Amino acid sequence: GAPDHILAIAPYQPGKPIEELAREFKLDPANIIKLASNENPLGMPDSAKSAMMKAVTTLGRYPDPNGFELKAALAARYGVPAAWVTLGNGSNDLLELASLALLGPGLSAVYAQHAFAVYRLATQARGARHIVVPAREYGHDLNAMLAAIDQDTRLVFIANPNNPTGTFLPAADVVAFLQQVHERWGDKVTVLLDEAYNEYLDPELRFDSARWVEQFSNLIVSRTFSKAYGLAGLRVGFALAQPRLTDLLNRVRQPFNVNSPAQAAAIAALDDADFLQRSYALNRDGKQALCAAFQKLNLQFVPSYGNFVLVRVGDAAGVNLALLKRGIIVRPVGADGLPEWLRVSIGLPQENARFIEALTAIVGAA
Ligand code: PMP
Numbered sequence: 001g002a003p004d005h006i007l008a009i010a011p012y013q014p015g016k017p018i019e020e021l022a023r024e025f026k027l028d029p030a031n032i033i034k035l036a037s038n039e040n041p042l043g044m045p046d047s048a049k050s051a052m053m054k055a056v057t058t059l060g061r062y063p064d065p066n067g068f069e070l071k072a073a074l075a076a077r078y079g080v081p082a083a084w085v086t087l088g089n090g091s092n093d094l095l096e097l098a099s100l101a102l103l104g105p106g107l108s109a110v111y112a113q114h115a116f117a118v119y120r121l122a123t124q125a126r127g128a129r130h131i132v133v134p135a136r137e138y139g140h141d142l143n144a145m146l147a148a149i150d151q152d153t154r155l156v157f158i159a160n161p162n163n164p165t166g167t168f169l170p171a172a173d174v175v176a177f178l179q180q181v182h183e184r185w186g187d188k189v190t191v192l193l194d195e196a197y198n199e200y201l202d203p204e205l206r207f208d209s210a211r212w213v214e215q216f217s218n219l220i221v222s223r224t225f226s227k228a229y230g231l232a233g234l235r236v237g238f239a240l241a242q243p244r245l246t247d248l249l250n251r252v253r254q255p256f257n258v259n260s261p262a263q264a265a266a267i268a269a270l271d272d273a274d275f276l277q278r279s280y281a282l283n284r285d286g287k288q289a290l291c292a293a294f295q296k297l298n299l300q301f302v303p304s305y306g307n308f309v310l311v312r313v314g315d316a317a318g319v320n321l322a323l324l325k326r327g328i329i330v331r332p333v334g335a336d337g338l339p340e341w342l343r344v345s346i347g348l349p350q351e352n353a354r355f356i357e358a359l360t361a362i363v364g365a366a
Contacts, residue, residue, distance in 0.1 A: 091237025139167030166304025199228030
């Protein structure tokens with residue numbers, strides 16, 4: 001049989017695919033909207049689509065195992081050496097690689113209550129102990145996290161902004177935390193700063209985390225092409241870290257973990273400033289519309305810095321079912337310890353409007 005720590009894992013619950021809902025409720029897939037997986041409602045940028053199609057012709061061969069061109073583009077963008085970049089099959093892959101490289105039985109990882117679900121999974125899969133620090137106003141309590149690190153801790157996960165709560169830690173707080181962890185524990189404890197939603201931050205809140213990687217030898221910053229860059233299905237993420245940590249990640253990385261069309265699309269998307277700006281603006285405006293509607297409905301919500309909003313509906317299972325029947329897929333977050341809440345991804349204006357109309361009918365009738 002499998003070891004106990006594997007048997008203890010509750011598998012990740014992804015957003016319901018459109019086709020599955022169509023079959024279950026006998027709905028026309030064309031009428032279903034999915035606001036459940038924090039995807040980019042604009043889809044892929046055209047620039048990435050054509051780069052990807054060109055690369056499809058090379059699929060008879062293995063991809064570049066070292067992602068030379070994509071790493072060079074990322075290095076230029078972030079002002080770090082290419083040798084500090086690790087590519088992942090989505091940024092999930094990088095979380096997994098960090099856990100593979102740094103955790104094991106007898107060791108522990110620290111993360112916050114209501115933090116991204118994969119931190120728990122990656123820790124459990126290694127047979128490591130998890131230290132879950134109670135959330136503060138639905139976000140990370142950095143002082144408590146610092147205090148929770150113990151002799152066995154090798155990895156601290158921080159999501160900024162966090163999913164599913166959408167909370168955000170200002171740069172000054174993150175730097176103070178990094179400083180304290182490094183002063184107290186040196187390179188023994190690695191901090192993985194997961195910035196999957198960074199591109200959705202308002203410009204004045206964005207920070208240059210590549211500089212922190214220069215400053216802190218125990219820091220890994222992860223980013224993704226799945227959200228604002230619109231490439232969720234292609235699975236590309238990357239990490240920035242100094243050579244000691246980059247070397248560790250590469251020891252456990254599968255040699256061909258990012259395929260050629262994905263590498264080509266990511267290079268094109270990275271250059272598509274116009275698409276990124278449109279994604280940001282669409283998200284900012286859609287988030288405003290959703291939050292205004294929640295306010296009007298007297299529903300509590302957590303102010304979000306990502307491309308989704310967490311809203312308290314009370315009977316989340318009931319409201320979710322009523323939404324599904326209307327062809328709207330959102331994300332219940334009971335597994336994240338938030339049984340009364342639903343997480344809604346920001347969609348296109350007409351998708352947001354349809355969701356608001358349905359929600360108003362459902363909770364207004366309650
Ligand atoms: N980190 C956070 C906080 C996320 O919300 C997600 C996606 N849900 C990821 C990482 C992983 O995304 P991907 O593997 O598509 O990069």
